[in-house]
Amino acid sequence: MPVLSFRRVREAAPRLPWLTALIEACSILDRGVARGVAASGRTPSCHAGCHACCSQLIPISTIEILGLRWFALSHLRGDMALAVGRALLAQRQEPCPFLVDGVCAVYPLRPLACREYIVFGSPCLAGERPDVTRPQDVLPLPRIAQLQAFTVLLPFYGVTDSDAREAALQNRLVLRDTRLLQQLDWQGLGAALCGNNH
Structure with missing residues (x-):
């Protein structure tokens, strides 16, 4: 199944503020x-x-969890949906349950942590942590873009005025909201994906 482009997902997304x-x-x-x-x-x-x-x-915030759920339910079909649903029901932690036959099933809306993890030099080996073994080959975090992205997400957390925004960014509100994707309870989504494809 071809992966949707980010542009097509943006065009297809309902006008939900979050x-x-x-x-x-x-x-x-x-x-x-x-x-x-x-x-x-x-x-x-x-x-x-x-x-x-x-x-x-993979660290992921609450708004990203909602995004993955929305994307999976609105865009995954057939074998791809079944494969993801089964991986979620099995609580598969490695590799990521959204990885199907070497393809990220949620690529257009993949987590921010995945988007900013870029490696240079040789391709990563299975199980390698380039940030530990060869940090010079890992793109430094784009801090300004990260702060701008977090600023856009702050209204989701009820932060709207400029003073509160500055404090939320200083206190790393979005980062403090993150949990590990593989350790979350995805049973409901897994059941929905499997149920929608019988």
Whole structure:
């Protein structure tokens, strides 16, 4: 099953304030990562079919959890939906339960942590942690883009005025909201995906 493009997901998304904010945050971070890669003068080793990083634990915030749920229920069909649903029901932690036959089933709305993890040099080996073994080959976090993305997400947390925004960013509100994707209870989503495809 071909993976939908980010642009097509943005166009198809209902006008839900939290979803609009999440899509905008993803777009901001993608642009920041692209600028960081261009400034490095290096070519990422990340490519289609490369998924060694999908065996790492993935931090994810509440709004991203909602986004993955929305994307899975509205865009996954047939074998892809069944494969993801079964992985979620089995509480598969490694690789990521959203990885199906080497393809990220939720790629257009993948977590922010996945979007900003770019490796240069040689492709990652299975089980390798390049941030530990060869940190010089990992793109430094695009801090400005990350802060801009987090700013767009703050209304989801009830933060709307400028003073509160500054305090929330200083206190790392979005980062403090993160949990590990593989350790969450995805049973309801897994059952829905399997049930929708019988």
